[in-house]
Amino acid sequence: xxxxxxxxxxxxxxxxxxxxxxxxxxxxxxxxxxxxxxxxxxxxxxxxxxxxxxxxxxxxxxxxxxxxxxxxxxxxxxxxxxxxxxxxxxxxxxxxxxxxxxxxxxxxxxxxxxxxxxxxxxxxxxxxxxxxxxxxxxxxxxxxxxxxxxxxxxxxxxxxxxxxxxxxxxxxxxxxxxxxxxxxxxxxxxxxxxxxxxxxxxxxxxxxxxxxxxxxxxxxxxxxxxxxxxxxxxxxxxxxxxxxxxxxxxxxxxxxxxxxxxxxxxxxxxxxxxxxxxxxxxxxxxxxxxxxxxxxxxxxxxxxxxxxxxxxxxxxxxxxxxxxxxxxxxxxxxxxxxxxxxxxxxxxxxxxxxxxxxxxxxxxxxxxxxxxxxxxxxxxxxxxxxxxxxxxxxxxxxxxxxxxxxxxxxxxxxxxxxxxxxxxxxxxxxxxxxxxxxxxxxxxxxxxxxxxxxxxxxxxxxxxxxxxxxxxxxxxxxxxxxxxxxxxxxxxxxxxxxxxxxxxxxxxxxxxxxxxxxxxxxxxxxxxxxxxxxxxxxxxxxxxxxxxxxxxxxxxxxxxxxxxxxxxxxxxxxxxxxxxxxxxxxxxxxxxxxxxxxxxxxxxxxxxxxxxxxxxxxxxxxxxxxxxxxxxxxxxxxxxxxxxxxxxxxxxxxxxxxxxxxxxxxxxxxxxxxxxxxxxxxxxxxxxxxxxxxxxxxxxxxxxxxxxxxxxxxxxxxxxxxxxxxxxxxxxx
Amino acid sequence: xxxxxxxxxxxxxxxxxxxxxxxxxxxxxxxxxxxxxxxxxxxxxxxxxxxxxxxxxxxxxxxxxxxxxxxxxxxxxxxxxxxxxxxxxxxxxxxxxxxxxxxxxxxxxxxxxxxxxxxxxxxxxxxxxxxxxxxxxxxxxxxxxxxxxxxxxxxxxxxxxxxxxxxxxxxxxxxxxxxxxxxxxxxxxxxxxxxxxxxxxxxxxxxxxxxxxxxxxxxxxxx
Numbered sequence: 037x038x039x040x041x042x043x044x045x046x047x048x049x050x051x052x053x054x055x056x057x058x059x060x061x062x063x064x065x066x067x068x069x070x071x072x073x074x075x076x077x078x079x080x081x082x083x084x085x086x087x088x089x090x091x092x093x094x095x096x097x098x099x100x101x102x103x104x105x106x107x108x109x110x111x112x113x114x115x116x117x118x119x120x121x122x123x124x125x126x127x128x129x130x131x132x133x134x135x136x137x138x139x140x141x142x143x144x145x146x147x148x149x150x151x152x153x154x155x156x157x158x159x160x161x162x163x164x165x166x167x168x169x170x171x172x173x174x175x176x177x178x179x180x181x182x183x184x185x186x187x188x189x190x191x192x193x194x195x196x197x198x199x200x201x202x203x204x205x206x207x208x209x210x211x212x213x214x215x216x217x218x219x220x221x222x223x224x225x226x227x228x229x230x231x232x233x234x235x236x237x238x239x240x241x242x243x244x245x246x247x248x249x250x251x252x253x254x255x256x257x258x259x260x261x262x263x264x265x266x267x268x269x270x271x272x273x274x275x276x277x278x279x280x281x282x283x284x285x286x287x288x289x290x291x292x293x294x295x296x297x298x299x300x301x302x303x304x305x306x307x308x309x310x311x312x313x314x315x316x317x318x319x320x321x322x323x324x325x326x327x328x329x330x331x332x333x334x335x336x337x338x339x340x341x342x343x344x345x346x347x348x349x350x351x352x353x354x355x356x357x358x359x360x361x362x363x364x365x366x367x368x369x370x371x372x373x374x375x376x377x378x379x380x381x382x383x384x385x386x387x388x389x390x391x392x393x394x395x396x397x398x399x400x401x402x403x404x405x406x407x408x409x410x411x412x413x414x415x416x417x418x419x420x421x422x423x424x425x426x427x428x429x430x431x432x433x434x435x436x437x438x439x440x441x442x443x444x445x446x447x448x449x450x451x452x453x454x455x456x457x458x459x460x461x462x463x464x465x466x467x468x469x470x471x472x473x474x475x476x477x478x479x480x481x482x483x484x485x486x487x488x489x490x491x492x493x494x495x496x497x498x499x500x501x502x503x504x505x506x507x508x509x510x511x512x513x514x515x516x517x518x519x520x521x522x523x524x525x526x527x528x529x530x531x532x533x534x535x536x537x538x539x540x541x542x543x544x545x546x547x548x549x550x551x552x553x554x555x556x557x558x559x560x561x562x563x564x565x566x567x568x569x570x571x572x573x574x575x576x577x578x579x580x581x582x583x584x585x586x587x588x589x590x591x592x593x594x595x596x597x598x599x600x601x602x603x604x605x606x607x608x609x610x611x612x613x614x615x616x617x618x619x620x621x622x623x624x625x626x627x628x629x630x631x632x633x634x635x636x637x638x639x640x641x642x643x644x645x646x647x648x649x650x651x652x653x654x655x656x657x658x659x660x661x662x663x664x665x666x667x668x669x670x671x672x673x674x675x676x677x678x679x680x681x682x683x684x685x686x687x688x689x690x691x692x693x694x695x696x697x698x699x700x701x702x703x704x705x706x707x708x709x710x711x712x713x714x715x716x717x718x719x720x721x722x723x724x725x726x727x728x729x730x731x732x733x734x735x736x737x738x739x740x741x742x743x744x745x746x747x748x749x750x751x752x753x754x755x756x757x758x759x760x761x762x763x764x765x766x767x768x769x
Numbered sequence: 770x771x772x773x774x775x776x777x778x779x780x781x782x783x784x785x786x787x788x789x790x791x792x793x794x795x796x797x798x799x800x801x802x803x804x805x806x807x808x809x810x811x812x813x814x815x816x817x818x819x820x821x822x823x824x825x826x827x828x829x830x831x832x833x834x835x836x837x838x839x840x841x842x843x844x845x846x847x848x849x850x851x852x853x854x855x856x857x858x859x860x861x862x863x864x865x866x867x868x869x870x871x872x873x874x875x876x877x878x879x880x881x882x883x884x885x886x887x888x889x890x891x892x893x894x895x896x897x898x899x900x901x902x903x904x905x906x907x908x909x910x911x912x913x914x915x916x917x918x919x920x921x922x923x924x925x926x927x928x929x930x931x932x933x934x935x936x937x938x939x940x941x942x943x944x945x946x947x948x949x950x951x952x953x954x955x956x957x958x959x960x961x962x963x964x965x966x967x968x969x970x971x972x973x974x975x976x977x978x979x980x981x982x983x984x985x986x987x988x989x990x991x992x
Contacts (some may be wrong), residue, residue: 167982190880194822197781281779281824373778459882459911459969462819464785478972480788594972 048075053146061404069342069390072177073405076308076346077315080569083409086535090548094562095555100524101563108112108149108233108303110563111225114589118552119230121155122222124163124490124585126568130275131217131419135184138193139217140278143192144350144668146221148304151287152353154294155223158465158479160193162203162219163490163529167212169446169766174212179767181215189219190457195280196287198467200458203490207446210494211733213573218529218566220490220585224479230293233303235317235325235356242302242314242325242380243362245293245369246286246352248335249310252276253348269593282351282374287461289372290353296368298361303601305352311345311405313354315388319406323495326389327380329397341397345390354579356382419501419546420577423634427618430631432699435674438630440758442671442703443678445629449762468595473667474515487521487588492531494579495623496638501543504623504638505550505582510646510707511669512586513558517650518667518710519595520657521588526555528565528584533577535569539725543580544569551582555558557643558650560586596657598666600685605663605737606717607687610656611649612730613673613694614706616640624750626703640708645729646708652727653710660718668709674702674744676711677757681742687713688743688753689735698747712739770796770989772810775842777803777833781858782819786966790816794982806837808844813989814851815842817858819911819964829872829914830861839865846960849900851895851985852958856912859950868953868960869927875914876943878911884975886938887949887963891931894952895988896959896981906977908963910941915962917944917951927951935961
């Protein structure tokens with residue numbers, strides 16, 4: 037009787053149709069090991085089967101792009117013979133099951149993606165989302181998850197020796213049972229020393245390096261492609277264990293091994309472990325790979341071929357070396373105290389052939405695994421939304437109290453409690469660390485710098501996935517421009533619910549299309565990224581949350597602070613006060629925090645105008661004409677003004693005549709606006725004018741006060757103190 | 770001046786110390802591998818850098834003290850050679866007995882990374898002779914186990930012998946008597962939790978770490 041029953045197929049999260057396709061590709065029934073191999077390679081996580089047809093719509097090229105999607109990380113040219121490799125990846129599901137290890141291995145995985153290319157990681161940023169900390173039912177769990185995730189990120193990054201320089205931390209009820217942990221990493225690479233995950237050269241040895249293989253993380257990729265149910269908590273053994281010390285050694289050893297010239301191709305063993313690295317390296321090179329599992333270093337006894345092939349033990353790499361030069365590789369790994377062993381060789385027949393002590397246990401065409409996964413153009417209807425278009429009746433009783441409530445809300449309060457646990461300075465490249473509009477790290481090799489911003493906005497994307505995604509790209513580009521950098525490339529992490537629901541699939545499709553439009557417009561091609569679907573718990577999906585990582589280039593210079601620095605400076609609003617209406621107010625923090633509602637549409641975006649604003653602020657910063665610059669985003673003008681005052685220098689401002697009601701005027705989140713302080717207002721106006729951007733003089737900086745004439749006045753400390761302590765109070769409630 | 774920066778498996782501020790010495794101080798530096806058992810004769814000062822030597826899994830610095838290079842560093846120090854340990858380097862110096870006391874988990878139980886204000890408590894060391902007594906320096910910390918602890922009589926002795934080199938103005942980790950850095954009785958071995966190598970370039974926000982390196986330069990000239 038066959039061992040592969042329909043139940044076994046279903047237990048591997050393969051559909052009957054997918055199983056039929058396996059039968060026809062193989063021309064026979066698979067062994068259990070082969071079924072396991074197919075199931076991980078054809079999982080959503082590894083194959084992108086639901087998103088692939090739509091991801092093709094994203095722009096991926098420019099003159100600066102050296103390497104687009106498809107490899108472990110994208111690379112762009114930064115001049116002087118160097119490139120930067122960067123990518124974002126999610127570890128959402130593992131972080132819910134085991135927050136500390138889930139987040140830690142998320143950091144470990146993306147770092148390996150970067151140094152696999154030959155790049156030394158110099159920066160990490162994290163975009164993390166949780167359920168509300170004060171929820172009566174789930175608050176305690178959410179607090180525990182947040183603390184675990186933050187410690188996990190800190191543990192891994194700090195020990196590895198890469199600075200965590202920024203990110204975002206956001207709260208919403210929809211992330212209650214499904215936190216998001218998206219980690220971005222960036223490294224520097226000499227352009228002539230880029231390594232690829234390709235098994236080239238028939239007869240070349242296939243070498244396993246790094247940690248020994250254990251039983252941890254088996255079926256992690258399949259788990260990451262399932263919805264959560266009550267049983268999910270039973271899946272804890274599926275989460276991998278990270279060892280940042282081992283990863284640090286692996287980094288040094290891999291870079292040193294690459295330097296010998298004996299490495300032909302290299303790939304990290306991440307999701308789907310040994311399976312994925314062997315078949316993808318073969319598939320990319322059009323070759324076959326034959327390995328014998330008896331040579332795989334193992335830390336447990338009695339592991340079956342199925343377990344060895346599917347293990348997601350961390351800190352492992354697979355490399356293909358030039359035949360005859362194996363010893364050079366072994367010497368380097370010995371020096372760093374790491375295992376290295378030849379486990380097989382490259383063949384000419386395109387097959388993945390796995391033996392266990394000589395006995396054949398799997399024989400599958402590499403391309404069938406890596407490239408023949410079913411591709412679904414899943415039905416999509418109108419994006420899911422369950423909120424009205426019309427605004428409810430509302431009226432503020434006290435604008436100052438509203439502002440304080442916003443400043444103490446989860447999304448807007450100070451994240452110092454989080455980022456002080458991260459080493460944000462190691463490698464001495466951090467010009468601007470956590471807490472600013474964008475992080476800036478210098479590249480010592482080129483004498484230039486890189487600015488990075490991670491942004492997402494689930495509420496905007498829920499109200500309108502297409503416009504929301506554009507706004508997210510616009511904001512990330514605005515952040516990078518506000519510190520003086522030119523946005524040049526992007527990486528995306530698409531966090532969505534179950535794509536088999538047409539209204540969720542529609543969110544994904546529209547968000548990708550909106551993102552494609554915006555990335556084309558802002559000239560930030562997407563060089564790689566990650567798709568995380570099935571972010572649902574008990575049938576409740578998360579808000580559609582595409583997260584963008586935008587990378588910009590700039591000269592190395594002292595950063596322009598986001599806060600006012602001196603008294604008696606002119607305060608100007610680049611881009612003007614903007615316009616809006618109640619319908620476009622329904623996705624704002626004001627609606628979320630004070631009215632606890634969502635309605636209408638996200639703020640309206642004029643991409644052409646937005647781009648002009650970016651050009652204007654970049655030139656102003658480059659010319660040294662502004663003393664501070666801070667973009668307006670969550671919470672609108674009043675929140676930006678308060679934040680700009682937190683070094684103790686506030687401002688007295690008068691907003692120009694407007695027909696907007698006070699709540700909208702102060703808190704609307706219309707894009708394309710930047711708050712600056714300057715000693716040379718005429719020159720700022722002149723330069724802004726050149727870009728077709730208004731630069732409205734609204735007031736003067738003063739010590740210790742925040743005054744919006746006619747609306748609110750507060751001492752800086754009245755705003756700063758609650759903002760600074762809110763997160764810690766919420767965590768220790 | 771030529772500094773020898775020790776590289777343990779898991780050191781991660783080794784490159785930073787090397788860069789600070791060569792680029793910002795304008796001196797020479799070499800990396801010393803942990804398996805080496807002698808300090809090259811042209812080395813004037815040994816730096817034990819920050820990081821997580823051997824993963825710091827058992828206890829910070831507990832394994833590093835058994836490495837061949839530490840044997841050589843002890844001989845070097847015993848012969849009057851200058852030795853500085855920053856962060857993990859300080860932890861290793863207490864573990865191997867070149868400095869008294871121990872660094873335990875921060876009282877807040879969390880890793881902390883931010884600039885701190887340090888008060889220079891003595892200028893009678895080769896590491897602080899270029900500063901003023903009582904001068905406040907801004908230098909970052911980045912550690913989870915930086916709470917300095919020792920028996921009361923040891924602390925009394927450190928104070929009596931003018932061996933407390935730096936104190937925190939605002940204690941970030943619970944260190945007894947606000948101690949951030951100390952030296953040995955011979956005054957040629959310094960251990961401090963803050964990272965002076967991270968404060969040697971105006972772009973990093975502070976150049977106060979240069980006081981330590983400039984002090985070394987003048988001490989070496991005087992030698």
